Amino acid sequence: MRKDLLVSIVSLSSLILFAGCASNDSDASNNSNENTNSEITNNNATEEEETVTIQLFNNKVEIHDELLDLAREYQSENSHVRIEIESLSADDYPSQLTTKFSAGESPDIFRVLGHSGLETWVEYLEDLSDQPWVDNMIESTKPAATFDDKIYGMPLGIEGLGYIYNKDLFDEAGITEVPTTFTEMEEAVAKLNEAGISPFVSSFAETFNPGFFATNNAFAKQEDPSAFMEGLSEGTASFTDNEIFNQWLDLIDLEIDNAHKDPMSIGYSEQVTDFATEQGAITLSTNSLQSLLDEINPDLNLGMMPMPLNDDEHLNDRLFSNVPFYWGIHNESEVKEEAKEFLTWLSMSEAGERYITEEFKHIPPFTTMEADSELIGPLANDVQQYANEKPSLALEWNKFPTGLAPQLGSALQKYVSYESDREELLAEFQRLWDSMKDQ
Structure with missing residues (x-):
């Protein structure tokens, strides 16, 4: 609950x-x-x-x-x-x-x-x-x-998407390894709470972050994302009985339950400022946030980490990247x-x-x-390092029906605001896809 x-x-x-x-x-x-x-x-x-x-x-x-x-x-x-x-x-x-x-x-x-x-x-x-x-x-x-x-x-x-985290706050909480499974993510959140550190700066006031960034986690971790989306359009796949989407909502629940403020009150500018001023240890974004964070707090010790939604380490220990x-x-x-x-x-x-x-x-x-590692910053360096060690997962939102991503974001906002439950959210995702699949 x-x-x-x-x-x-x-x-x-x-x-x-x-x-x-x-x-x-x-x-x-x-x-x-x-x-x-x-x-x-x-x-x-x-x-x-x-x-x-x-x-x-x-x-x-x-x-x-x-x-x-x-x-x-x-x-x-x-x-x-x-x-x-x-x-x-x-x-x-x-x-x-x-x-x-x-x-x-x-x-x-x-x-x-x-x-x-x-x-x-x-x-x-x-x-x-x-x-x-x-x-x-x-x-x-x-x-x-x-x-x-x-x-x-x-x-x-090229941008990489994942959880940006504050390494110093992780050290303060005694987190010595970046979590690569959902169970490890729960343990890290518990350690942050025990240390008096808010785990997440979560931004849901605008539709872009939930509709593009958050939903990409579940789409990209399908066995074959393109086939899954084709199945949605043909009626051979659905959101409601998809295991990955249900597991993804476990991660969404963990995040909003452990946010530093009501996620629906946090827009993009507040997300940047609150994370830069260390009001939370983790936030969802791309490495493009580096320059803004540097301007507000150049002493931040940052890293980019995966967004694990289940305990399959092979699936989850990756970032998402492309143009x-x-x-x-x-x-x-x-x-x-x-x-x-x-x-x-x-x-x-x-x-x-x-x-x-x-x-x-x-x-x-x-x-x-060529990019000098000292100039592009630690977030971009992490994206490159992950990509060098294992294939990155894709940014799948550019394959959505036109205009769908913001609508998914609006539906997820209702869930975060307790205006819908999990079953209603996934049913709404299905309705939105069906209504826009031919656009």
Whole structure:
């Protein structure tokens, strides 16, 4: 039985809603829904050159500041280019992207999910198969960006998903080994509680974390995730009688029962701030959180660990990794040639490599790039180490029916809020899949 969770007062950290995410420069403006629209003005264009503007729409607010710096550096080398960058939270980005295209305000460069996301947007995307960076893509990054044997997206970085944990708090609680089974996870949580340390900083206030990150654990650990999803669509598989999904909910129960505050009161910015200030020992995210955590508390001793949902160590002692989103170019953009030149510079220049690895702290998706372990940070290093020792599990959400992940997140929010039980949640998952499987 899950214990009652106290409704917390919203953390003062929410007052710094965009800590590390939005620019402090005078050319950037922020608002409370984490939308940052920044225009980088180039004053170096010669009178003979016609200035062109590239509008870039980004769903990764973690790197907004760094994108501004990147744009300035690019403009210093390309005096006729001006870049406008708009960054929006992952929860709001999909609907706003649709709104922009419907309103005739389509960006020139925008982010799309691989696989199903690519299929949704392919009619608006430029074929990038002939771009010089395509041959440099790591092979595993190509399938999700490919439609009808053509490449439509450029990867910016490989991300790993798992539980981020505070090594110092683990040491304080006497946890000497990272848990790789559910039983070991229960024991670690008990030790943290005994030491007076909140085990989890859990974020369920927005649909992205539960709908994409949390559910991926259960999808990716099916014997054959693609066959399971095909079975869901054909009616030969279901959520309700699936053992892995039921075991996954055991882990969800463990997490929300041992969260530092009501998970439904914790959004993305609060998650980052509360974990950075050591209000809990474990949180769910990707290695892209590294730069934000470093800005708030550079002394954190961090690691990335698996999300065990049963006692099969072979299944659970892995992280999830690949490219979650790709940069695409609108095929009717008036500046698509300039946009291509920008992506080529980003993916093939020394400056671009420096931003991808040192500033964004991404695992590079190109064979021509190397990442210094000290620069990309401990989270990315753990992702690489896990991948070197055993095959990573995939980020399966990009194979979901279009728009399904946020709906799964909403259903899981009801479960976390005690508005539904386990049977009702899995039945709702089934209903949602059935209603959206042909989209």
